[in-house]
Amino acid sequence: MEHGGNLVNRTIMMPASVDEAVEALAATPGAVPVAGATDLMEAVNGGRLRPAALIGLGRITELRGWRYEDGGTAVLGAGLTHARMDRPDFAALIPALADAARTAGPPQVRNVGTLGGNIATGAPAGDTLPVLAALEATATLARPGTVREVPISHLLTGLDPLRPGELLTWVRVPLLHAPQVFLKSTGRSGPSRAAASVALVLDPARRGVRCAVGAVAPVPLRPLEAESWVAGCIDWDARGQDGAVLIDPAALAAFGEYAAAACVPEGAAGGEGAGPAGARLRRTVAVLARRALGRALK
Numbered sequence: 001m002e003h004g005g006n007l008v009n010r011t012i013m014m015p016a017s018v019d020e021a022v023e024a025l026a027a028t029p030g031a032v033p034v035a036g037a038t039d040l041m042e043a044v045n046g047g048r049l050r051p052a053a054l055i056g057l058g059r060i061t062e063l064r065g066w067r068y069e070d071g072g073t074a075v076l077g078a079g080l081t082h083a084r085m086d087r088p089d090f091a092a093l094i095p096a097l098a099d100a101a102r103t104a105g106p107p108q109v110r111n112v113g114t115l116g117g118n119i120a121t122g123a124p125a126g127d128t129l130p131v132l133a134a135l136e137a138t139a140t141l142a143r144p145g146t147v148r149e150v151p152i153s154h155l156l157t158g159l160d161p162l163r164p165g166e167l168l169t170w171v172r173v174p175l176l177h178a179p180q181v182f183l184k185s186t187g188r189s190g191p192s193r194a195a196a197s198v199a200l201v202l203d204p205a206r207r208g209v210r211c212a213v214g215a216v217a218p219v220p221l222r223p224l225e226a227e228s229w230v231a232g233c234i235d236w237d238a239r240g241q242d243g244a245v246l247i248d249p250a251a252l253a254a255f256g257e258y259a260a261a262a263c264v265p266e267g268a269a270g271g272e273g274a275g276p277a278g279a280r281l282r283r284t285v286a287v288l289a290r291r292a293l294g295r296a297l298k
Helices: 018-027 038-045 088-093 095-102 115-121 128-135 152-157 224-231 249-263 275-297
Strands: 011-013 031-034 053-056 066-069 073-077 138-143 146-151 167-174 180-185 196-203 208-214 235-239
Touching: 018 031, 018 053, 018 138, 018 167, 073 115, 088 095, 095 128, 095 180, 095 196, 115 128, 115 152, 115 167, 128 152, 128 167, 128 180, 128 196, 128 208, 138 152, 146 152, 180 275, 196 275, 208 224, 208 249, 208 275, 224 249, 249 275
Parallel strands: 011 053, 031 053
Antiparallel strands: 066 073, 073 167, 138 146, 138 167, 180 196, 196 208
């Protein structure tokens, strides 16, 4: 853990259970929980974080797995690695999250980087974050004597942030048993940081479409009006000769433009939407959103 002298002389605690980790965090103000340390090391080396102590979560086996829960929910441990999410059994359960994990970086990063680390860091280009937003996942936050559930979107936006002494333990994801897609654009081949990403899931039971756009803003963005509009364009009861859900191709293209305009508004002063770069980003988001919906409807 001593990297470039930045973490020398830091206290490192290695609890063996969630309860021990919660107690250690409560007893050590300024301590930072750490699992894969990929985001932590970047923050430390960049001078953005100087933890008083580290609480290693690597010995807590229960946080590295996942399980089913009554009511059609998957409960994912905060220590679940990107590599583990890419395995076939998990990919069959939550395919968009598996796709995001697969593109999160080179093998050495995916083998240690965790779901909880992605959420706690909240980096704009975090690949799992738009998927969690589109799936309307919730986080379990624990502190001595109490736990609470918070929507991931509220956690990321600061509407209901992680409080001092709280530990992110679990992520609850509703299982829709319906098509879902994650796509991203990096501007180069191979796993790398997203310039833009789109997660899209269908919710046939509610005849709904959920979409979240990542990397274009500090947090994933939901183009709610575009979602509602395109859901009304889909013939949920009909199927084409190839079995695809029916939608007018013009509506499919319009959805991409609608979502892009909502998430990368044109002419935002000094923002992502300004100038030629903004126009390129809008085109990228439009293409990703259109393709994601098209694939989900097949």
